[in-house]
Amino acid sequence: MKKHIFSLQADICRTLGNPKRLEIIDALCEKESTVTELAERAGIPNANVSQHLAVLRAKKLVTTRREGVNIFYSIANPKISTACNMMREVLFQQLQEGGMLAKNFKVK
Secondary structure (H helix, E strand, O other): OHHHHHHHHHHHHHHOOOHHHHHHHHHHHHOOEOHHHHHHHHOOOHHHHHHHHHHHHHOOOEEEEEEOOEEEEEEOOHHHHHHHHHHHHHHHHHHHHOOOOOOOOOOO
């Protein structure tokens, strides 16, 4: 049983291992958004954002709601935001300890 859980956890971690997906999740932690809004923020084409969202949705990390012709994406569970923020804090702490933290990085 425990090995199965670790396998599932590794699968989620692989999903979150893409920088653009993390950027999309970061944006969705602030507010629900459409593909177009996310594409503008991430600076990538709508098609690429849609592909990333499909992966995130398949892993149940994001949810959708329809309003007219628009589909809004949001974080499926607030713990996803907490986990991503905690990992970012660990990274910043490691960078600080190594004296490599850039001043323009900000922990939420």
